[in-house]
Each structure stands twice: as structure tokens, then as C-alpha cells.
Amino acid sequence: MRIGAEHYRTLWLNADQRSLDVIDQTELPHALVIRTLATTEEVAGAIEVMMVRGAPLIGATAAYGIALAMAEDPSDSNLDAAATRLSATRPTAVNLFWALHRMQRALVGEKPPERRQLAYALAEQIAMESVAQSEAMGVAGQEVISRRWQALGRARSVNILTHCNAGWLAAIDWGTALAPVYKAHEAGIAVRVFVDETRPRNQGASLTAFELGAHGVPHTLIVDNAGGHLMQQGEIDLCIVGADRVGADGAVCNKIGTYLKALAAYDNGVPFYVAMPSSSIDWNVKGEEIPIEERSAREVTHIRGLSAEHGQIELALAPEGTAARNPAFDVTPARLVSGYLTERGLAPDVESLRRHFPEG
Ligand code: MRU
Numbered sequence: 001m002r003i004g005a006e007h008y009r010t011l012w013l014n015a016d017q018r019s020l021d022v023i024d025q026t027e028l029p030h031a032l033v034i035r036t037l038a039t040t041e042e043v044a045g046a047i048e049v050m051m052v053r054g055a056p057l058i059g060a061t062a063a064y065g066i067a068l069a070m071a072e073d074p075s076d077s078n079l080d081a082a083a084t085r086l087s088a089t090r091p092t093a094v095n096l097f098w099a100l101h102r103m104q105r106a107l108v109g110e111k112p113p114e115r116r117q118l119a120y121a122l123a124e125q126i127a128m129e130s131v132a133q134s135e136a137m138g139v140a141g142q143e144v145i146s147r148r149w150q151a152l153g154r155a156r157s158v159n160i161l162t163h164c165n166a167g168w169l170a171a172i173d174w175g176t177a178l179a180p181v182y183k184a185h186e187a188g189i190a191v192r193v194f195v196d197e198t199r200p201r202n203q204g205a206s207l208t209a210f211e212l213g214a215h216g217v218p219h220t221l222i223v224d225n226a227g228g229h230l231m232q233q234g235e236i237d238l239c240i241v242g243a244d245r246v247g248a249d250g251a252v253c254n255k256i257g258t259y260l261k262a263l264a265a266y267d268n269g270v271p272f273y274v275a276m277p278s279s280s281i282d283w284n285v286k287g288e289e290i291p292i293e294e295r296s297a298r299e300v301t302h303i304r305g306l307s308a309e310h311g312q313i314e315l316a317l318a319p320e321g322t323a324a325r326n327p328a329f330d331v332t333p334a335r336l337v338s339g340y341l342t343e344r345g346l347a348p349d350v351e352s353l354r355r356h357f358p359e360g
Helices: 040-048 055-072 076-087 094-108 112-151 179-186 203-215 224-232 258-267 350-356
Strands: 011-013 020-023 034-037 158-162 191-196 219-222 238-241 245-247 252-255 272-275 302-307 311-316 329-332 339-342 345-347
Touching: 011 055, 011 112, 020 055, 034 040, 034 055, 040 055, 040 076, 055 076, 055 094, 055 112, 076 094, 094 112, 112 158, 112 179, 112 238, 112 272, 112 339, 112 345, 158 179, 158 224, 179 191, 179 203, 191 203, 191 224, 203 219, 219 224, 224 258, 238 252, 238 258, 252 258, 258 272, 258 329, 339 350, 345 350
Parallel strands: 158 191, 158 238, 191 219, 238 272, 272 339
Antiparallel strands: 011 020, 020 034, 245 252, 252 329, 302 311, 339 345
16 A cells, blocks of 8 residues: 555565565554564564564564575474464464464475475465455455445445554555455545554554555544444444454454444444454354463553654553553454455355355
């Protein structure tokens, strides 16, 4: 998607095929910093500190992490070691494990000298497929937005609430929840995105507001607790969120606070859609079995922001020593979901989702 006049992806392989460039998302929205990752350890570190984040992007970055490992030493033991290190970075988004298994499955059957080229080609394929999947989700979601616009008599914008960042910064391009927004915007449909700030790391305020602004899509930032009120006031037409993992029962694990938005949407008759690629579906677990990442309490007791004098700084919010909990994701049951927007179109319920992806 665009930042000003430039088209960007979140990651790209350098011409030397020995390193990967990524946008450092910990610096956004205040600075656009590109970092080079040259080793598997650097890739793992970038995922851990959330320099790259968002389910599809974590998966694709990890695939490149395997490719970098194979360029250095294509032995079986190094393949295992790289996969083990990368799989320990973040526990919730299943795209990470999906990408690592796909890389391992393809590489173990090859002789070590063949692995280097194959690993790069497969990592690139995972990234390119992700772009195509995002675009297809966008087309499916644009239909939903367009229908709503027609129902409004095109009299005003379709107001869409989203949570966290499920835009192109969370994927390779287009995004998941925001792909329909970009498609609708490009088709001339009037849209406005209500952006939940998404405490504690504020991916809505810093990343979603940044990418929508950079692409010229109208949006309004709200505090996390405002969504329910705006729904009661009839100010929200649709909710669209992403997913870090969708369970076999259709439950949706996504950034903490998604569940409360889904409850409020249900109570107010606001359709609640989840946009995700098939690589985010885990047919092996139910929602309640999905591992929930617990992050540092400091993300709750402190906040980061830009100071005019000192650049990016961290400020304390709570009394020193306050105990805090920081579960990073929650699980929304399928009964609160109006439909799943996938690369194979809209699935209104989990049975239909299974029919869309019979290969499992
Ligand atoms: O902790 P993050 O920033 O990686 O969490 C991201 C989200 O929760 C997104 O909504 C999710 O990955 C789905 S989207 C692409």
C-alpha cells in the first residue's frame, strides 16, 4: 500500500539474497525506519520485540528466517535449530507455526546443497501468496461494504470499526481486516474507519491510523472503551477485525479487547466480520485451547510516545510497583461472528468455512 507516493511492502529480500529488509514497526508512526535482518537470530529477535508483528507477517518473516539459516548452513540440525528458535518467538498467531511447518516439510526431503535456493523460493512464495490472499479477502469484504453503502442510499460513509492493526502492516500488503476498506476506498465507496487505540501497545493509534492516513483513507481514532457507546448511537455500520488464530469451532482469537467489541456489536445488531487467510485457521484446536500470549506488565503500567524534546520516550502511568496483568489476546465465540472473509470468499459460519477449505 502507499506511504505518500511510494508503494511499500512490509518486507523484501535484498539483492544479495543474504538479508531481509523490514519496516521497523516499533518506530511508527513517528519515523519510517527500515532495518536489515541478516541472521535467523535477528529475525527471531525482530518478531519477539514486535519490530514485525501481525499474524500473516509473522509467518512470512519466519519463513525467511529459515531461508537465512539454510544460506548459512543447510544441514538437518541447523534446519531443526532454526525452526525451534523461530517457533519460540510468539505463541498465539498460528501463521508462525503454519509457515515453519511448510518450510520444514519442503526442505527435509531435499539434499542440503539444494536447500538454499528452495528455501528462498518457498519463503518468497509464502509472501506472494499472502498478498494474493489479502487482496481476495479485500474483494470479498468490499462486497459487504458495498451492500451496506447501497442500503444507506450512498447518503453517507459506511462507518467501520476495527481493532488493533490488521492492515497491510500486519501482512505483506493489503492486510486482512483493512483489505476490504482499501478495496472499497479504491472503488469510490465512501468509508470511514473508527480505529480502536488498542491498549496496551496501541497498534490502532500508531499503526492503523498511520497506514490509513498514509493511504488517504478517512478515519477517526477512538479510545478502546468508546466503541460500545458509538454502536448504541448508531454510528457504526460494521465491525471488521483480523484473527491470530481461528479454532475448529469458529472461535476467533485476536488482540485483547476484540471479544468486548463483538459483544457490543451483537447487542446492537451491528454485523461483526473477521477477515483472515486460511493460514490463520487451526482445525486442531477449539477456541478455549488456543495459547494466549502473556506479555510484560510494563506495557500496562507504562506507555510509549513521542516527546517534542526527547524523541520516543516511555512514561509511567501507574504507581510504582503496581501489579498488572497483560494477556495480549482474547477469544470471541463463533456465535458472535457474522461471517469470515477469506481468500475463497465470505463464509457465514464455521460449517461453511469448512466447506471453503475441505483440505483442512
Ligand atoms: O500483537 P500483534 O500486534 O501481533 O497483534 C496483531 C493482531 O492482533 C491482529 O489483529 C492480527 O494479527 C490479525 S491480522 C493481520
